Amino acid sequence: MDFRYTVHDPRHGEFRLDHCGALMDVEPLGPDYVRSMCHDIEDPTFDATAVASNARAQVRPIHRPPRSLSRQEADQHPHCAWTVIIDESHPEVQPIAALAEVAASRAAALQLDPIDASDDGQADYAGPLVSDLDFSGFSHSALVRIADEVCLQMHLLNLGFLIAVRARAATGEQATEIASKQLVGIAGVAAERIHRALGTGPLQTLALHPLLNPAAYVGAVVSDSTLTVSSSPAHQDGGWITLCGPDSVRPLQAAVRAVDPHLDVEVTGTATDWTATVVRRDEPAPDFEEVAVTRFSTGSAFTFQPRQSIPITPV
Secondary structure (H helix, E strand, O other), X not given: OEEEEEEEEOOEEEEEEEEOHHHHHHHHHOHHHHHHHHHHHHHHHHXXXXXXXXXXXXXXXXXXXXXXXXXXXXXXXXXXXXEEEEOXXXXXXXXXXXXXXXXXXXXXXXXXXXXXXXXXXXXXXXXXXXXXXXXHHEOHHHHHHHHHHHHHHHHHHHHXXXXXXXXXXXXXXHHHHXXXXXXXXXXHHHHHHHHHHHOOOHHHHHHHOHHHOOOOOOEEEEOOOEEEEEOOHHHHHOOHHHHOEOOEOHHHHHHHHXXXXXXXXXXXXXOOOEXXXXXXXXXXXXXXXXXXXXXXXXXXXOOOOOOOOOEOOOO
């Protein structure tokens, strides 16, 4: 996602996506898939942003996909562009019912460790508005907090996903099956990215995995040879961690096999309190189908590159 912003004044602005990885994923599937994402999903998503920030904000497209064939062949840029206008005459955007349910979760109210303002580097976002963030400018304390927040946002996103799945699944068992498949795919690809970026072993990779973070939300302790999980706020929310345990080892297997396909896990304990031990098998295990499907996304192989932050000045 390559966002760029223009600010005209405190109530008028624009943003554009010079490149949208999600569009690259769905465009080969045809215009109906693109319309589902760029219209059916985006419109209520922008309304949700207004609910969180200013209920009288309206986000409207200047242009957005599906792209015409001629433009698609020319690789039209930006992929989409939008205006953001705050006006007291706009009707207030109303929250959807699922918002109250997610807001009542332990994840939504979780208190994370405060940022140490005395640490070297930036402790917050104060300063001139810029087009991009230079993460190297933040302090170690701030980066830890940002990482914890990103993991927590993933859990919140998943809780919202589970609400939608349960509303549409024929049975509770089907909802659990869908949620488990989603986790297996994410667990494998996320572990693969962590291992590739940091060169971590299986247990170090698990220690950094979004499934088991932040520590204030998921009760997990990693030692030299085991992962020990205990009852935590994540269990109370019915989040990802409830899909792991003695009777559900596939997400953990997907994570450790991203480091080495010969690895496996043996799990003992109860549904909320268990210990996983990483073991090595003689034969490499094939990819889980859920992991293989997730790799179709361009996000699975995405690499970060440094970019220059440019000040944004209203004119």
